[in-house]
Amino acid sequence: MLGRINHIAIAVPDIGKASDAYRDTLGAAVSQRQALPEHGVTVVFVELPNTKVELLEPLGETSPIAAFLAKNPDGGMHHICYEVDDILVARDRLVAAGARVLGNGDPKIGAHGKPVLFLHPKDFFGTLIELEQL
Numbered sequence: 001m002l003g004r005i006n007h008i009a010i011a012v013p014d015i016g017k018a019s020d021a022y023r024d025t026l027g028a029a030v031s032q033r034q035a036l037p038e039h040g041v042t043v044v045f046v047e048l049p050n051t052k053v054e055l056l057e058p059l060g061e062t063s064p065i066a067a068f069l070a071k072n073p074d075g076g077m078h079h080i081c082y083e084v085d086d087i088l089v090a091r092d093r094l095v096a097a098g099a100r101v102l103g104n105g106d107p108k109i110g111a112h113g114k115p116v117l118f119l120h121p122k123d124f125f126g127t128l129i130e131l132e133q134l
């Protein structure tokens with residue numbers, strides 16, 4: 001079911017500083033920031049030869065990453081995103097296996113304009129998993 005790793009996400013308190021560090025200190029190609037109010041985050045993508053790093057900063061009062069950053073004020077690894085061929089088939093298979101799909105269970109459109117879902121971190125060894133349809 002799982003395809004490539006589409007991205008590894010890092011929650012950061014200051015996306016400008018994090019972008020500068022990846023571009024200037026680490027010498028990576030860094031995208032412009034993208035506000036995603038429907039997801040409560042501002043994102044930047046670090047383009048790598050084999051995957052991407054997604055830098056996330058809270059956006060708005062109800063950001064889903066606010067509590068994570070309160071616990072990890074310097075930032076931290078937030079989620080891993082795997083690609084799937086068919087997100088609804090993946091969802092139904094996961095729900096049948098007892099996994100919790102976050103939200104109302106329906107995919108939302110993510111930063112790449114593709115349907116995405118999130119799986120509860122407690123069901124996968126303390127790791128928040130995002131699935132993105134190819």
Ligand SMILES: CC[C@H](C(=O)O)C(=O)SCCNC(=O)CCNC(=O)[C@H](O)C(C)(C)COP(=O)(O)OP(=O)(O)OC[C@H]1O[C@@H](n2cnc3c(N)ncnc32)[C@H](O)[C@@H]1OP(=O)(O)O
Pocket residue numbers: 009036039041043054056064065067068077078079081102103109110111112116118120121122126127128130
């Ligand atoms: C889709 C746009 C973009 C893209 O790639 O296209 C993005 O990726 S947007 C990313 C931001 N959006 C989300 O993360 C949506 C899914 N996340 C959530 O719904 C919440 O973050 C949730 C429910 C995973 C956690 O919310 P919150 O921290 O407010 O709830 P709790 O404090 O009750 O946490 C429950 C429990 O889980 C632990 N936790 C929380 N976040 C993480 C994490 N990222 N990785 C691992 N564990 C996490 C938290 O510590 C609690 O554990 P406990 O032992 O009970 O304290």
Ligand SMILES: [Co+2]
Pocket residue numbers: 007009054079081130
């Ligand atoms: Co993501």
